[in-house]
Amino acid sequence: MEIKGQPAPWRLADSLAELARLADTAGLRVVGTLEQRIERPNPATLIGSGKVTELVALRADTGANAVIFDEELSPAQQRELEEAFGSDVVKVLDRTALILDIFAQHARTREGALQVELAQYEYRLPRLTRAWTHLARQGGGAAARGGSGGVGLRGPGETQLEVDRREIRKRIVHLKSELEDVRTHRAQYRRHRAREAVPVVALVGYTNAGKSTLLNALSGAKLYVADQLFATLDPTTRRVALPGGREVLFTDTVGFIQKLPTALVAAFRATLEEITEADLLLHVVDITHANAHQQVATVLEVLEELGATGQPIVTALNKMDLLAAGGSEGQVAGMPDAIAISALAGQGLAELLTRIEEVLTEELVEVQGLLPFQRGDLLGLLHQRGVISREEHLPEGTRLRGRVPASLLPRFEPYLMPTRYE
Numbered sequence: 001m002e003i004k005g006q007p008a009p010w011r012l013a014d015s016l017a018e019l020a021r022l023a024d025t026a027g028l029r030v031v032g033t034l035e036q037r038i039e040r041p042n043p044a045t046l047i048g049s050g051k052v053t054e055l056v057a058l059r060a061d062t063g064a065n066a067v068i069f070d071e072e073l074s075p076a077q078q079r080e081l082e083e084a085f086g087s088d089v090v091k092v093l094d095r096t097a098l099i100l101d102i103f104a105q106h107a108r109t110r111e112g113a114l115q116v117e118l119a120q121y122e123y124r125l126p127r128l129t130r131a132w133t134h135l136a137r138q139g140g141g142a143a144a145r146g147g148s149g150g151v152g153l154r155g156p157g158e159t160q161l162e163v164d165r166r167e168i169r170k171r172i173v174h175l176k177s178e179l180e181d182v183r184t185h186r187a188q189y190r191r192h193r194a195r196e197a198v199p200v201v202a203l204v205g206y207t208n209a210g211k212s213t214l215l216n217a218l219s220g221a222k223l224y225v226a227d228q229l230f231a232t233l234d235p236t237t238r239r240v241a242l243p244g245g246r247e248v249l250f251t252d253t254v255g256f257i258q259k260l261p262t263a264l265v266a267a268f269r270a271t272l273e274e275i276t277e278a279d280l281l282l283h284v285v286d287i288t289h290a291n292a293h294q295q296v297a298t299v300l301e302v303l304e305e306l307g308a309t310g311q312p313i314v315t316a317l318n319k320m321d322l323l324a325a326g327g328s329e330g331q332v333a334g335m336p337d338a339i340a341i342s343a344l345a346g347q348g349l350a351e352l353l354t355r356i357e358e359v360l361t362e363e364l365v366e367v368q369g370l371l372p373f374q375r376g377d378l379l380g381l382l383h384q385r386g387v388i389s390r391e392e393h394l395p396e397g398t399r400l401r402g403r404v405p406a407s408l409l410p411r412f413e414p415y416l417m418p419t420r421y422e
């Protein structure tokens with residue numbers, strides 16, 4: 001097992017299979033695939049000129065009206081490739097454009113919509129070409145079933161894209177300032193949570209790992225769950241009681257994916273701050289996925305990119321119900337500290353919560369002292385946010401020993417003080 005430190009390279013075929021799933025989620029039907037391994041990418045078209053000819057022929061054979069590259073295309077490459085199809089209007093997209101489209105489809109809150117719109121404008125600004133205006137209802141699949149238009153049509157409307165670049169730049173500035181407001185609001189909310197010292201557990205993981213299903217199972221929430229990439233875009237927070245009675249907040253967030261462009265990550269900054277400021281990260285892994293190990297490595301890389309490196313991580317190997325029959329013990333053996341669960345079947349959840357409680361408790365400070373009876377409020381707070389290891393009722397009050405979050409220490413003064421180690 002080489003998870004930590006070692007890169008787990010994605011095989012070309014696996015990456016393309018994932019791209020096909022992204023295409024399906026966006027409402028496109030894949031009719032053909034072409035591969036090329038290149039040492040030195042062609043600056044004009046990324047792929048070699050012979051390959052371009054092959055691509056044009058394949059496109060003509062299949063009648064496809066869009067071509068999707070798994071690698072990032074520069075605006076110039078995209079234009080050049082679109083021109084290669086001559087009078088046939090073919091949309092040339094890359095993975096980023098596809099992901100943006102799915103994001104636009106799945107954003108449900110104002111913040112999510114703002115973030116996606118910003119990312120779309122930033123992506124499209126240098127790519128304003130004739131072809132964008134010709135992208136008419138293409139493809140079947142998920143989006144068509146949902147009644148939406150083709151790729152590239154959601155979010156900012158075509159007419160808006162036709163306005164001059166200065167207008168778009170103005171819009172970008174405006175979106176950024178609106179997002180800044182949302183961000184300030186969020187930061188205030190987080191500070192409030194921090195004052196209350198309610199620990200925050202952020203669910204992180206590769207897209208489709210089962211994060212939302214897990215939060216539903218733990219909190220009785222009814223979050224949207226789907227066998228789709230990026231079903232969740234906006235963060236949702238729910239209160240969950242740990243076995244010892246202590247309450248924590250679980251936050252479900254956008255899933256990760258390989259080649260998640262940095263610009264996109266930046267646009268989702270506000271959302272991802274939920275992760276960087278969490279007390280603990282709960283990494284949900286779809287252990288049944290053929291690329292589970294690569295996915296784990298990708299998630300750890302993205303976390304690093306986001307600067308979420310300080311928090312403890314608890315790993316949950318999800319969808320164990322599917323493994324039971326097949327018995328792929330070897331896959332699980334590689335991650336000894338991980339906890340096997342099935343969010344869907346409700347297996348291993350108690351053990352998972354116990355583990356989370358243990359890890360969070362390690363972050364607590366040991367205190368002891370005498371709490372007068374009139375401070376029932378503090379006793380309540382201790383029960384709710386801390387862990388009591390000894391409680392003795394005396395005529396003058398309650399003698400206590402336990403652990404509390406460090407941030408709550410001042411509130412217990414002068415009754416409960418940190419234990420001095422002799």
Ligand SMILES: Nc1nc2c(ncn2[C@@H]2O[C@H](COP(=O)(O)OP(=O)(O)OP(=O)(O)O)[C@@H](O)[C@H]2O)c(=O)[nH]1
Nearest residue numbers: 207208209210211212213226230231232255343344
């Ligand atoms: N068999 C099985 N399926 C599961 C389990 N957990 C989740 N799933 C399925 O996996 C798919 C994805 O689940 P979600 O909860 O939407 O996954 P997510 O991590 O929130 O995905 P995104 O929001 O798209 O990033 C759904 O079809 C779920 O029903 C599990 O324990 N067992």
Ligand SMILES: [Mg+2]
Nearest residue numbers: 211212231232
């Ligand atoms: Mg989800």
